[in-house]
Amino acid sequence: MQLCTSHLQSKCHGQKLISEEFHRITSKDLLGTFGAAFDKHVPCLLKLYRARKGAFGQKMEDLLEKLDEKVSEVPQSKSMQKLRGKWPEPGPPKPFPPV
Secondary structure (H helix, E strand, C coil), rough: HHHHHHHHHHHHHHHHHHHHHHHHHHHHHHHHHHHHHHHHHHHHHHHHHHCCCCCHHHHHHHHHHHHHHHHHHHCCCCCHHHHCCCCCCCCCCCCCCCC
């Protein structure tokens, strides 16, 4: 058990060092940058996967159906609702009502 714990600690320490070095070089948060890029590209990737035909397309369709089932079981975040088309895109800010 000690080996496992020390391995996890060194892995977490390594991830922290990588994030700190990325921030030092770019002045950006690594996970935040990755998450934003991931959120940006996932809808297009899902469309591409759903459009595939043949054996690969059928396997992907089966996986994506399972994903849809799992996603429908949990409360959706705003980003997931956007992916599924259930959350309106942000528009211009609405003015405050008169006082």
